[in-house]
Amino acid sequence: MNTKNGSLAASIIVLLIALAASMAAGCVLGAADIGIGDVLRVIASKLPILGRGIEVAAGTESIIWHLRLPRVILAALVGGSLAGAGVVFQAVFRNPMADPYLLGTSAGASLGGALAILLGIGFSLPGISGTGVMAFAGSIGAVFLVYGIARIRGRVSTATLLLSGIAVSAFLTAAVSLLLLFYRENMQHVVYWIMGGLGTARWDSLPGIVPGMLVALTIIGLSSRELNMLLLGDETAAHLGVSVDALKRRMLIVGALLAALSVSVSGVIGFVGLIVPHMVRLVVGPDHRRLLPTSFLAGAVFLIIADLLARSLVPPVEIPVGIVTALFGAPFFLYLLIRRKKGVA
């Protein structure tokens, strides 16, 4: 057991270093030339008492404090949450292809977002745009719809859940396409939003999502042992004392919550929740007590880097980060798949 604990500690340390490095890169790199010293000075100047007397140029401060830093932090939270949700869905469905959007979250969010952008429906809450609120409502609504359809005589079969998720997603996606046909003039705006981006990140984006994410991740963390046992099969887990139906229900709710909170601030960012748990599993193994924290950190690093690429590959154009995650994530995923098929990994 000691060796395993050792490898967990090592993985977490490596990931924390990677997180710090990617956050620093996210603050330093960009259109405006800013050094790491400026970044640290800006952060220090914001500290109570200690920060007094530290002078920073107003422009630099504004870029770092109001644009890059909240953006990097939001990327970390969204990337980590999507990876955490991916871990949960892959365990509950015992299917490596399961991703956080499986229960219609992305399609519901797209419809909510499209309605808000095209028709101006919805209202904003402090820190969250009307689009965000509608996206959250849409994704949670879709989850309840999918779950309600799959629930037969009080029991939910994962196979039915998977299929109704696909059907509801297809229906909602068609509805979005139809909307776009009628409101062509705003099409680009909607498509951009759906493909996902962190460009709207501000400090006040955080209070609306952080508590929910923390609660969801804590609940998942406390259920790690049960998630492990779920891998042995539903009946075996039940025979060992796990209340399988209650566990799955709880995990689906918090997984969907993580996905919905993420789409509400950043649109639909694909592939993070699918591939990050896979990559991490190859290194730390299937134990959720290790898989969850490492996946969260790896997801955070992955999305910070993807977002950095999204805004710096073809300046001044900002590519939707969902395109970057798929462009880089998909080939890497295929590489892992082929490697494993050949029996190397």
Added chain:
Amino acid sequence: MNTLLTARGIRYAYTPGQDVLQGIDLAVGEGEMVGLLGPNGSGKTTLLRCISGVLGGAKGGIDLLGKPVSQYTRKELARLIAFVPQYQEVGYVFSCYDVVLMGRYAHLRGLRGESETDRRAARRAMEQTETWDFRHRPVDSVSGGERQRVMIARAIAQDARLLLMDEPTAHLDIRHQTEILDLIASLHRSHGLTVIGVYHDINLAARYAERLVLMREGNIAADGTAWDVLTPEHLKRVYGIGVSVFDSPIDGSLCVFPRPDQTAGKK
């Protein structure tokens, strides 16, 4: 002998209208070693899963220690009933030790992890089943016989009073079959463990189970000792073939063979 388990009028249908179990009555006393026999589809495994409480929607009543199974929580049930599944491929890569330690889940309190007691119980179970030596190996990399012994170690670690086994030795070779069933028999003798096992092999059942329950189309066709149950008449009625029944020349246990004249015509 105290009654451990009482089943009254158990009916179960996977698809409505097609009862796989058609009203089973069965009482099992503490310390019994029962073998369930019957052709494919006669309802043996379904009965076992009804007893373990994983099949929702079964009609009739199953009492465990005088209390309906449905009124126990899953954790409480897991402290009373352990289940050794059929040999199957596994899709997970936990170490053998981790898999056995999962048998202690029902004994964990609140959010606390495994204690020294739990780790000791897991180790003892693995030593009894001679699986301790390969505890660090992933469970999908050990041989079929070794993996089944790990599953039995997990059931032992669970520290339950009733052991349910669903053809624990199917697909295993004759040596591993004997090893595993000898192990179960010794646990039964030394710990007074109650065992209800499904067997596909009549001769193994006759040899290891003290009481046999012969099932046919969701009903109990015969119930008693091997000599009472495994008569040519019963087996003809249940399996539809003629058999010869005789004493084994080696240890006097009962042996059943298909009668040559019955199978010759089919060649």
